[in-house]
Amino acid sequence: MRSTVALLARQAALLVAPLIRAVPWPPLLAASALAVAGMLPALLGAAVPAASVWGLRIAALLLGAGASFAMVDPMAPVTITATPRWLRQWLRFTLVVVPAALVWGALCLAAASTFPAAPVPGLVGEALVCALGGPAGAAVASRAVAAPAAALAGLAFQGALLVMTLFVPSRWSPWALPGTPSWAVVHLAWWAAVPVLVAVLFAANREVR
Template sequence: MRVTSSNGLRHEHAAFRDPAAGRVHLRVAWALMRPLARAVDWSPLAIAASLIVSVAALVPPGEPLGPVPALALLRTAALLLGAAAGFALVDAMSASTGAVPVPRWVRQWARTVIALSAAGLVWAATYAIVAARIVPGVAVTLPGLAVEAAVCMLVGSAGAATAVRRHPGRQAALGGAVAQLAAYAATLITGAGVWPALGDKHWDVTHAWWLAALPLPLLVLVAVHRDVR
């Protein structure tokens, strides 16, 4: 049985109330980046990135990429990368009830930043490929697509973080894929307008709603990254 102590919460809340404590935790998180980057399971992200690049390579060299496959590639990339990034949140130390030198929430946020930064770089590279190969005269609107990608990746990370908090182990990271699938199914139920085509007259309005949804998975991450001891 997992027992939740108030000590971790007190330390976490103190970091927000006390600027000095917050700076200490930031320095600790920064110092953790390199060892955590080595400890993270990169294989799911590597597989997702390889798959995305392979799909992009299916377009014959010299031939332009149509707007429909271009959007499909970018959106699929965001979903795959978001689900894959969740595997970086598996932390063997989180299952321990003993004292650890660094609070769980610091470790998990550091892992989240590492994973989402890597996923974001892969998506940005995919966008650059698509923008370079899109049919002439078709603009690939970066701000709207970037917001879509950010929401998709955060939903995957939030789903994985929720599962990892309750069930330690690599298989719990599949919660990210489950969250992605559930969110995608929900958008299909609401109608095709959630995923507008390039040049759609409702593009800006739709992505204003995407931007409004961005804090929701972040709030989930704030809640589930808390210490569990």
């Protein structure tokens, strides 16, 4: 067991540099730029609390969409490697999710002064679901289609989830604002959705047989 873990650690270390070169960074860079631009009023102290909250929600969706493109390995069907697929996929995921999380976290901290209360845990739950939806959808599609277009499935999945929330009665809308009576209840649902998306990622990142 210990030798297997050590072998996987060595393989992961050797894969990091090639994957950094292989991952398509422009979508994530563009998403980060748009996220920052959308939060400029809050960063400059000129936004109302609702605008800051919605800016963070949109930023999470954008960053998740940008990260989706990293989950597709165009060479997977024609390249035989000594490393398992799940290791390569999780490394791809980590390489883009860590900087995306840092960008969103920095925006959240910068805008925190505009919040009327302290809704950060709830906003984190929202951001995790909004951001993980893109990579999860792309990871599922990449099992069948190893082409960059498969990343669009992540965007489509995000869009489908967003449209579904529009049909929820306004009293229980997941897009409640801090301080409203339904805030605590709807954010239990947000946090409950996080392990579901993580499970989808685990299932999608398995070997393709």
